[in-house]
Amino acid sequence: MKKLDKKIGLAGAGNMGSAVFEGLLRKSMISAAQVWVYDTLTDRKESFAREWKAKTAQSIPELAGKTRLILLAFKPQDLPASAADFKRGLTESHTVISILAGISIEVLRKQLGDKPRIVRAMPNLGAKVGAGITAVTGGDQQSLEEAEFIFSGCGLTLRLEEAYFDCVTALSGSGPAYYFLLMEMMAAEGVRAGLTPAQAKMLAVQTAAGAGLLAASSSEEPAVLREKVTSKGGTTEAALGVLEQAKIRDIFHSAIQAAVERGRKLGGR
Incomplete structure (x- = not known):
């Protein structure tokens, strides 16, 4: 995959989520016009938007409505509080890529509903300098290719079975x-x-x-x-x-x- 022409949403503009998107934008793999960002911390959301000329969403449903691919990059403990808003906004045309440590695809499916395609990924902080390593897993070939494209902007990618993800999180994530x-x-x-x-x-x-x-x-x-x-x-x-x-x-x-x-x-x- 050489180009991703979807609108892309970042849910959680912390260190890791920002690093992934910065890699894509810095390498012109996507354009700022494709990017929407949402964070419960308004200052962090607006800071990312100013630096990269991205658009800001005021809510999770708005983020879902404006995009077709969403990277979940907030703290895993915050998933239950936001799940209902995601479930309300996500459709069959959405792909959700989660980097929430410890959260399985089964749990994501229960929280987000049956409509979106789901990929689980585990990058690391080397992404900030384009030298990260990201493991990806999921059942849909197209979504996996989209995830690999996104994380190739900040380093290497590796497909693995989900059974290895606790180990991956401990080894390369941490x-x-x-x-x-x-x-x-x-x-x-x-x-x-x-x-x-x-x-x-x-x-x-x-x-x-x-x-x-x-x-x-x-x-x-x-x-x-x-x-x-x-x-x-x-x-x-x-x-x-x-x-x-x-x-x-x-x-x-x-x-x-x-x-x-x-x-x-x-x-x-």
Whole structure:
């Protein structure tokens, strides 16, 4: 799909929803004339509309009436409060793409009704710089292609069965925060050793960026790349030895499982 000629609605102009639409608009994959935005926070809605010359809807029914494809990008906890308005406005000609963490297509169908086509997606914050990864799932081929088009504006896409989405949310949806924490800790050690915060941040962030680019471009697995950096008897081996002794793999497993369980609770499971 090279072009999407539908009117597109953004329900929730927070970080993630805005990032997805900014990617589309910045790359001229859609025009501002196609975009309508609604948010319960008027300032946020109007700020997005001013920056990107989009139109604002004053209500969910108006957003549904003006568009044929809607991205749900508000907090998952807010779905029940808005469901009745969506159900009233949505028709068989609508496609709804949801990035609400933990909310299954079955729950979306119950909340939004039987009329719209529904795609579930899970992007991440890399979308803000065009380097995100978004998993998509759904039963309608055309709607999946539309979703892939939309998220291709801010990175890569991957089709998966919905059964994997709690894992996806924990791995890639929440994943940027894990890397930010690692950079934060590395920079803090630099400052502790006497570097300025700016120097320490530069070292930590560029190291992370370079490692990511190398892993993405290499045919070798991350484990192999790690082993290549880890010289016998060297400083890297000493550092990794402390992490392994502290059972970092078990800690990380517990962290991912906590994110998975939280996603299930958000979805009422």
